[in-house]
Amino acid sequence: MKLLADLPKNPRYSIFLEPLWAIPGTIVLFYAPLYMKDAGLSDIEIGLINSINLYFAFVFQLFAGSITNKLGRKRTSLIFDIVAWSVPMFIWAFSQSFWLFMIAYLLNATSKFVTVSFNLLIIEDVEERKRPKVFGIMNMIITAAGVLTPLAGFVIADFGIGKTLAVIYFAGGVMMTIMFIVRNRLTEETEAGKELIEVHSQTKVLKSLGASLRLFGKAFYTRRLFPIIIITVLSNFILQLNFFQVVFFKEELHFGDWTISYIPVVTAVTVMVLYLVVIPRLKQRSDEKYVSLSIALCTAGSLLLLFIPSGNVPLLMLTIIILAAGTFILQTYRDALLMNRLGTHEKADMFSAVQTVMTLIAIPSGYLTGLLYNYSPKLLFAVIVALYMVLMAVVFFLPVPSRQQQVMKANHHV
Template identity: 30%
Template sequence: MLERRPGLWSTLVNLRGNGRACVYTEPMWGLSMALVLPYASVYMLALGIEDRSIGLLATISTLSQVLFGLLSGAITDKLGRRATTAVFDIIAWSIPCLIWAFAQNFWWFLVASLVNGAWQVTQNSWDCLLVEDVERRTIPHVYSLVKVAGDMSAIFAPIAAVLVAQFGLVPAVRILYLNAFVIMTAKVYLLWRYSSETRTGVRRRAAVHGVPLLTILRGYRGVLGLILHSKGMLFSLAISALVASVTLVTGTFWQVAISTRLGVPDGLLPYFPMVRSLLSMGLFFTLIPWLLGGHDLKRATQWGFGVYLAGQALLLAIPVPAGAADLTTYAMLAGCLLLDAFGAGILFMLAESLVALHVDRHERSRVMAIQRTCVMLAAAPFGWFSGWLSGMDRSWPFWLTSVLLALGLLVSSTLWVRHDEAAD
């Protein structure tokens, strides 16, 4: 049974070591990638890339993540959590940002998508760096703080809007990608400067010293057996796959839908994630801690899927205006943002926390590598499929996400596995 967890503020103040370094540098994401993401899909549209091609790029990116995800456990053990995070953050973010900044056509985005898939390596190593030396009972709140840190990007959203209004969509997005290159590179340095290798990382690096990477990968067979024989890890894998699939579709086509289907001007696009992030931050310090205060996370997961589903249903119910978005459009979008802020926010935190709680702590990096690979394989087809749907009707991708969220609600209600029942 989970121990009663400390409050979010208490966790923030008392974080030390790697947990502190990871959480305290995370707001730099908001000054970099979070500024440009609201425009990523419409930027591609403006450069002449069609919906189906955008969806195809999302699938290609996901398949690249599958490959890097499979390698991530072995690389993380071989290089160590700290070094892997530094090296692959440069590869996965700094380099693609330069490619995106100067992109001219589909092929530029294809190369950037393939390279950007390396973020699955750093996601594994960064997760290990984040949680391996913190108290187990604080893990859900640590991931809550990560989400809040990412949501702090909200206060910088007007910067993007001003740039778009001043220079136009394409030039402004190019500037934002160059800014992301600088800030993400600085983030890599600061995390390296103020972190150290984890105790588990030191042991794993010593254990594989001199062992070829291919030999380490062969050991995945035994690790796969750990997953297949653990109800908890299989359950957390299913939840993560559903959340990843929904995130892939909404992250690619939400801005496209409100821009082209509902008539929202380009200059207003960054304000929607800004409002969503502000709402999410407020909820993480009020309602969400109350839901996390019990002995397990089942109720919170059910609420997450249910509320997020309600947000998608409301989005589908918004009438298409005759021209530009009207008062009714914005009022209903405001309701969507509130529901999405709760649903997407809590599901992000819970999907990560459930994996961390159920994973075999002695084989964390390799188990998480296999789990992430499976999750990406499950999510990959939804990029292309949602692009095909969007090419016919910009609302159809959200019928797809509604089905996935309903399935998540069903799985979390009927197949729940408590973390103390899982094989450790």
């Protein structure tokens, strides 16, 4: 494909294979809250599972950078993709109790290792100016898989959400396992990864962890990097708070399963039009400008969500379009902005440290979301609007971009 011809083999093969994760993953993640409610879990129990998942994710995230440097990007991705996705998908297929969901979500928390290793595997050998393209295509594939959600909606209407999702979880586990093994065969360790495996081969994990946290501490005194970290961490926290969005649409706004199943489709079409038509025609802007635009869109969409009348499909879809555009641009350019401002040999440690803080702050979000939603569903989404307004204030502190400058100077460390 011409679109991928200028990319190295790691991102190219990963992009080709991503649909094997994205298709089942998008469907089950979208319907997960309804699947758990169908199994008899309460709002509080769902929120508690999310918080415990995030707590263990925080613990695993502490070691993600050091493990990735020690084992390599490729091997770490294979091991923990299977532990975090293949095994839980099979458990979820048979989950009918709080404890089975809990076990699956605890295993899924190890995906934090993959968050670091896979992002580095697909991005480290890519030219800096092409990194937003890689993130953009990956995000587009995941979002585009949402066009299949109405098909799941058809089946759910006939067989119920429990039976339908159980089959999709099981089939998804098979598809993902095949994908992880094939991708491992086709990709290769990055150049920086090879160097760091050698450097860290005799380094103890705890010592490496200490070095990463010290490096992260220095970042707080770096004026150019600090607001980028705040935006990354806080926007992820907001994403966690949105967990009950689909439940809100069904229970509070009284939209049917058929209408709800089209939300991922509208999201996917919005993202594809943005990536393939709109963004290529825009004047070339810095990553900082795109991040600012995305936060403004997310704020507007979240505010509009509060005023959707019960059963008003056109206003629902307009809100979804604005939120989809804002979220896609934010995730694409926020991640590229962070990666481009980190030094070559600090990427694993710094990215892992940012993810650690992100997860630590997100830990209470699951339980907090359940409590807020249980008390007042609209209050939860009002809090989200307030947090986006905080991000709009942080945007003003983003530095004026310089010519491809990296904030953290590249140097080797043990």
